Amino acid sequence: MRVLVIHGPNLNLLGERDPAIYGTATLDEINAMIEKTASELGMRVDCVQHSDEGSIIDALHGARTVCDAIIINPGAFAHYSYAIADAIASISIPVVEVHLSNLASREEFRRRSVTAGSCRGSVCGFGAHSYLLALRAVAQTPVK
Amino acid sequence: MRVLVIHGPNLNLLGERDPAIYGTATLDEINAMIEKTASELGMRVDCVQHSDEGSIIDALHGARTVCDAIIINPGAFAHYSYAIADAIASISIPVVEVHLSNLASREEFRRRSVTAGSCRGSVCGFGAHSYLLALRAVAQTPVK
Amino acid sequence: MRVLVIHGPNLNLLGERDPAIYGTATLDEINAMIEKTASELGMRVDCVQHSDEGSIIDALHGARTVCDAIIINPGAFAHYSYAIADAIASISIPVVEVHLSNLASREEFRRRSVTAGSCRGSVCGFGAHSYLLALRAVAQTPVK
Amino acid sequence: MRVLVIHGPNLNLLGERDPAIYGTATLDEINAMIEKTASELGMRVDCVQHSDEGSIIDALHGARTVCDAIIINPGAFAHYSYAIADAIASISIPVVEVHLSNLASREEFRRRSVTAGSCRGSVCGFGAHSYLLALRAVAQTPVK
């Protein structure tokens, strides 16, 4: 099973930004955790980080024929990017949305994800561990 | 580690209600899956189902001194029960919210959970598997 | 044909509360009228009154295999109980919503029923007679 | 007792339009059912169909001195015609609103009737049978 992990804007600053909310692990450290769990689950995983919608859309499109599932943390794009929501809806492999923090307990605008509705499911609020749970989730999500 | 799993209203009809949305497993079958995973993770788990706010609030209160974590699927109470949200906020052990279906792709009123903001995190959209992921989540969630 | 009639919260005070709006008949008198009409229509009818969501949900669930139809006056729960709405949606026998008063001419919050959308139809505004019309309605409503 | 039944816009296409929602009976067939039930109840009934507000308002005004009650299915006018709502409020004989489908389970804009607040009560969701129940309702509704 091959899985693409897409990190959205500002996640490249992890460890530096608001550690009370986002934790102290850097993105490299999180990617290492993801790779370790993926390997335990017998998955092949690629991790990318993009700050613009276009690259995220291209990554989603590109993975549709070479991967079996996608895990995406769209960052703030979750709250307004209907273009990414459409890109997720355009492809048939399962996509799972992940957030480090518990969006439901943050600012009003973060309580709604416009991209989550195009995904199979979501995991929120467990810090870096959210990605690892998502890996386990896709391991058992059948293609629609 | 001891965990309480609370199933909210209408979950007792699982397997019978809208299988396209909620799957075909009965609550007993889901509880068996939960117990099996818990046992693999070295956890002790109790599963209860309640159809009224009062009993759910009592269950939350009661568990606060005897359990290490709570997993709750509040069903439709997620969308309006500030009393349950307060009960979750009143206790200090971690609580994780679970939904079988991906709320973000359902009716408008289901896209907002008033209880999720009092939890540590949430897992949505993976059917019965959502509970199993939540067990893994609490296994690694530190007490606040 | 067997029909369950569920009276929601505060209906036990009928005859005492706001007679200008709700009429002077007590719940016992209304139940007698319901039984008389049911018997004329060749129906067997049971009437219950509950003040909490849990009991109403249990009554709806319990009736799904032993009754042919349900008539419910959810009282104020009509305006916010998505849990009761889900319970109605969970069962396949027809459910008809009844209100004594004409909700459309009362306070703003009463003009919307969140439970009615899960029912087959509704009868509002004819006092105790609303129940009798609902009995006739279910007599001719086919199971979905 | 003399009753006027007013069918609003598009009801002349009944049997042809969206049979899954509105049923297969034509307006003539429904009028025949109405007349049959009225005659059983000892009522004299007239049925009219109008596609414009002005004619419906004139029909309401005209009936106020010659009929004992009015049954109206305002069709889509229910959702915005304050002029018809005012016409209903202007006359003192009882008016009952009827809808074939269960408005509460349809599109958002259909969930609110601005005309229902000027009526005595409403019957919704029982197809052509809604009219027959309304006949029984007016049979027992006292003039305000």
Added chain:
Amino acid sequence: MRVLVIHGPNLNLLGERDPAIYGTATLDEINAMIEKTASELGMRVDCVQHSDEGSIIDALHGARTVCDAIIINPGAFAHYSYAIADAIASISIPVVEVHLSNLASREEFRRRSVTAGSCRGSVCGFGAHSYLLALRAVAQTPVK
């Protein structure tokens, strides 16, 4: 100076409908008052009453070349008829909106007039006298 007075829907029932709000004068009596004042002001006045938008729009259009001003009481159409608002905006002679009651102290939906924005001004709340004040108003309103 020639003026057209347009009475909207339900105004034909004046004297009969809700006298506490609309007064006890009939439309004929009001028209007589209007004619008397017009004649004092040296105006020629025609009074019409219509219950449908189409006829009101036709009346507005028709008057644009033969009258010097129009006084309109759009009744409930004031609250939603953008078609009448457009008709008023389409013609260049001054139009004044009149209401018998003080809309600002009535139901929420009556506090906003969508037609008033296309008029030169409005007079509200003085019963039949509102029309007489409007006559005086148009007497001094220059064509734009």
Added chain:
Amino acid sequence: MRVLVIHGPNLNLLGERDPAIYGTATLDEINAMIEKTASELGMRVDCVQHSDEGSIIDALHGARTVCDAIIINPGAFAHYSYAIADAIASISIPVVEVHLSNLASREEFRRRSVTAGSCRGSVCGFGAHSYLLALRAVAQTPVK
């Protein structure tokens, strides 16, 4: 008959401010017109201008025992001063609201007057002439 005319904030700059909207007459010129018409109608009139709510409230209170009616142009206070609305509601002599411009065709926030609901009626959109029409209106408005 004795009438108080209250001009609200910024009306002292009339003739100078936005002549396209408010006309070119100064407040003194308008007051002279008001006095001339009042005298024709056999009324005694006093005109005051205030820029703060407190003084307007005091003027309203003060007039309640010595005047027979009040004409008020609350200026922008019309859109938010519930304190002035309450002051108008506190006194029993008739109060008429006047605006120079047609509020219904201006910015969104000007389309709603919170003070008008406490008045007997309103006259809008006829420039300085609005005051003269209001004088005629109060001449015929009975004390409630």
Added chain:
Amino acid sequence: MRVLVIHGPNLNLLGERDPAIYGTATLDEINAMIEKTASELGMRVDCVQHSDEGSIIDALHGARTVCDAIIINPGAFAHYSYAIADAIASISIPVVEVHLSNLASREEFRRRSVTAGSCRGSVCGFGAHSYLLALRAVAQTPVK
């Protein structure tokens, strides 16, 4: 192919009303252009103009068995007439909505069409040319 073109309220004043927005062509001139293009496309076209909902609904109903497509410019009815929306939805031949002006750049209330959702598509903003494009559109729109 036979096509009905329906012009809604106020379009009869074209050429006279707000030429900056609606252009200088009269309705007769536009109809001539429509007929010329229709004839080039081998279509038979009838053009009607109505100022009231009832007549537009009747025209839509009437055309459903004798025409192959309908082009409608509902004028301001586009913004509130659910009755016309229902009429369009009631018939199975394709209906295309046309507006002379670009609604998206006009007043807020004009930015939403409640009738467009029942049509196959829409053409907006090209003046009289919008109708000609719509003719070409229906020429290639298959019946649903």
Added chain:
Amino acid sequence: MRVLVIHGPNLNLLGERDPAIYGTATLDEINAMIEKTASELGMRVDCVQHSDEGSIIDALHGARTVCDAIIINPGAFAHYSYAIADAIASISIPVVEVHLSNLASREEFRRRSVTAGSCRGSVCGFGAHSYLLALRAVAQTPVK
């Protein structure tokens, strides 16, 4: 004078939950303070705590014939329980709403009480002392 004090959901955890907001006194300590003040005022007082709407509604109904007044802290039910609001409205003895914290300075959803409108008055923000002030309030509130 006999008074019932009803504590709503989560108040049983007082002293434990968010002491910065709710204070450090336990419910037993607060009940002791209430009893002491009641006895000083010559009142007989009963204190109950319930976590579900049904029991609170039953307590309100039950007290209506045996008590002279009720003091209720509905907890989070204040923000959505129209069923409790109706129960308060159903009984004729005075009911006073109490909150420990100053709702007006907390989360948005806590700034509105749907139950307070059915009460005689409210006391908010003085911690346990709010109950004591409410006792004094009912001591002087006449039965409606």
Added chain:
Amino acid sequence: MRVLVIHGPNLNLLGERDPAIYGTATLDEINAMIEKTASELGMRVDCVQHSDEGSIIDALHGARTVCDAIIINPGAFAHYSYAIADAIASISIPVVEVHLSNLASREEFRRRSVTAGSCRGSVCGFGAHSYLLALRAVAQTPVK
């Protein structure tokens, strides 16, 4: 202990205005009751009434160094005066908001107080007695 009582706009007309809502006591009579209770509680009290925001803000500022607490009935300013809210927030002595009527059961706009959030607590709905309860409240409210 020294307490300032501030009465907002229109309270000077107490006894005269809407006695069904505000009671029959005049402001002087209420001030006498306040002084009597204050003296029983060993407090020194000053009562002022102001109709404008500026004077109320000055009174709040002035009291901050010479009083121990303030009781304020902001009247209608409660619903929109963020300037008074800021003035209350600017000073550190406790401020308690008082209303004669139960705002929660009055017009929609009165159900929200923008000033209450800057106060320690509030007492509403007990007529003149609300002030006396507030005196007792401040007697026991510690300085923040």
Added chain:
Amino acid sequence: MRVLVIHGPNLNLLGERDPAIYGTATLDEINAMIEKTASELGMRVDCVQHSDEGSIIDALHGARTVCDAIIINPGAFAHYSYAIADAIASISIPVVEVHLSNLASREEFRRRSVTAGSCRGSVCGFGAHSYLLALRAVAQTPVK
């Protein structure tokens, strides 16, 4: 005449994504149709596809001096990209908005285009044919 056609995000997947909504033609096939029609109309056309706002903005800017018109299908950017709306407003050649599907009959968020207001007009709902109609539209749209 030279025209630029800009396809927004996800349109590169045409033929693959939701064929029931977007049709079965691929973007290459649509571009061929566009080129064929353009050539018939004597136009020179260039077609580009971009998934990010920046590239679309650059394309709009770049074309402003070398093209005579632009046709844009902004995809989901239509619903939130004020930056693209500004880019369209920044250039003086005519821009026409095109959508394959009838936005008015799709999800709520798709019913509003923030970019359409900066365009000359729009064509929606005719599948690939929408582009061809837009070509004809620009052929006759004068530069502002």
Added chain:
Amino acid sequence: MRVLVIHGPNLNLLGERDPAIYGTATLDEINAMIEKTASELGMRVDCVQHSDEGSIIDALHGARTVCDAIIINPGAFAHYSYAIADAIASISIPVVEVHLSNLASREEFRRRSVTAGSCRGSVCGFGAHSYLLALRAVAQTPVK
């Protein structure tokens, strides 16, 4: 160049109120800074502080003929005083709005200024330095 600086309500307490938000400088110290910078820029400056709308409106009016520009910190009046907004709009010399704190990061109601729309521009969030920047701004703002 002569400039008037108007400080709105509560700014007289600067240095005392919420120093984390508003800084520790007193109003006298800020005025000294303003005078120093003004003198460096060759301007003559007058600083006034008012707590009521009337005085602020009078100051704005008064300055219109004797000053070249006005700098105003309307305090909380920024969020609701349409009367001050109108006063600013009534005068032709440039007015610049200043706030000490960054309104965009504070409570919801502070994020919108109704007065800023009548000004030339605004400077927010730089503490006392905001005034000094505004002085430089007016130095280069041409009269409209």
Added chain:
Amino acid sequence: MRVLVIHGPNLNLLGERDPAIYGTATLDEINAMIEKTASELGMRVDCVQHSDEGSIIDALHGARTVCDAIIINPGAFAHYSYAIADAIASISIPVVEVHLSNLASREEFRRRSVTAGSCRGSVCGFGAHSYLLALRAVAQTPVK
């Protein structure tokens, strides 16, 4: 002190686009003014322009370790780019938002900046001079 100035989308067309709103200076001319003022203030300044969120986010991230402050004119991104807002919040050097025009007096959607809340302050409405004032502002803004 080193400062980065980021110009958002469409600012590259300055001088060409809507000169009445944005002025006649080109971006090069504005950059020259910025450099001149920066050099007078002893600052080193770099100016970049980007049309896409990704590049702006990268520029913000990149500057966080090499600059002392950032001045950003996010253009239309100010109104919806939560990703840029998060990028600003992610870095600790002060960021100041600048707009050429006075957003408060423009279209509704421009009156709210979602990015300004993450900045230290803002300067709006002074054309190119806004940037120069921002330079002076950052010169005196301490790092948080």
